[in-house]
Amino acid sequence: MRVDAAIPAAIADYRILRLLGEGNHGRYYLAEAPERLGLATDRVALKVFAGQVSEDAYRRGVRELRAFAAVRSPHLVRIYDAVLEDNFLYAMEYFPMGSLASPARPLERREILRALADASRAVHELHEAGMVHGDIKPANVMVDDTGGKLSDLGLVRVLNSSNTVTSMAPATSVEFLDPELLYGETPSRASDVWALGATINRALTGEGLYGELPVGQPMLAIRAVHAGKARISPLLTPDEAALVELCLAPKGTRLRTAAAVADRIDALR
Numbered sequence: 001m002r003v004d005a006a007i008p009a010a011i012a013d014y015r016i017l018r019l020l021g022e023g024n025h026g027r028y029y030l031a032e033a034p035e036r037l038g039l040a041t042d043r044v045a046l047k048v049f050a051g052q053v054s055e056d057a058y059r060r061g062v063r064e065l066r067a068f069a070a071v072r073s074p075h076l077v078r079i080y081d082a083v084l085e086d087n088f089l090y091a092m093e094y095f096p097m098g099s100l101a102s103p104a105r106p107l108e109r110r111e112i113l114r115a116l117a118d119a120s121r122a123v124h125e126l127h128e129a130g131m132v133h134g135d136i137k138p139a140n141v142m143v144d145d146t147g148g149k150l151s152d153l154g155l156v157r158v159l160n161s162s163n164t165v166t167s168m169a170p171a172t173s174v175e176f177l178d179p180e181l182l183y184g185e186t187p188s189r190a191s192d193v194w195a196l197g198a199t200i201n202r203a204l205t206g207e208g209l210y211g212e213l214p215v216g217q218p219m220l221a222i223r224a225v226h227a228g229k230a231r232i233s234p235l236l237t238p239d240e241a242a243l244v245e246l247c248l249a250p251k252g253t254r255l256r257t258a259a260a261v262a263d264r265i266d267a268l269r
Contacts, residue, residue, distance in 0.1 A: 093151075189258070
């Protein structure tokens with residue numbers, strides 16, 4: 001995690017406690033929630049997007065967040081608030097145990113599988129509500145003592161009017177993008193299932209489908225994906241590898257729903 005700017009004492013009416021992480025499109029902070037929210041907890045995770053957004057983009061972002069929050073699922077992170085000041089930001093549930101990408105402690109295989117199954121069910125529930133997540137990866141699968149929750153709806157494509165692949169995804173996300181999206185296909189249920197397969201591969205083995213892509217250089221990462229072929233890790237068990245293969249298969253033979261992915265993960269536990 002790089003730190004290249006001072007951590008503010010407050011953003012809007014949130015008191016900043018510490019930096020949780022950052023990427024190409026913004027920063028996450030642990031913050032103290034304002035009393036106006038009336039929350040049972042005083043700690044929230046605050047995502048602050050880099051760069052300014054227009055009021056129209058803000059309205060689109062809030063609309064997406066409201067739709068996300070309206071999906072009744074125990075497997076989706078709770079969204080508390082959205083604010084437009086110098087930047088667009090939103091507050092959500094905080095997970096002291098971190099994510100599958102950066103857990104606060106080493107996770108056992110059964111914990112990883114449980115979190116992956118929960119995230120897959122969250123994806124299915126979004127799909128049933130008519131939404132596509134669009135940014136599934138281990139960093140967006142949060143972990144707690146009961147399993148996992150899916151966070152961070154792919155808002156970059158909503159807030160960024162250019163809507164190009166390089167604007168949508170940092171280099172660390174390209175590994176989890178269905179290659180068809182790089183050729184202009186629209187994000188869909190099928191592309192989310194592909195992303196679940198890539199996430200399972202990385203979370204269980206620490207290896208990427210294309211090796212280690214260049215950090216902070218999305219164009220180079222995209223070129224590496226174009227030039228290479230997704231390679232399922234040999235560290236997976238045969239049953240795990242078979243599941244990932246079904247997620248990455250061509251659309252006609254790919255698993256049709258994220259619920260089917262969740263059921264197959266449960267069978268591995």
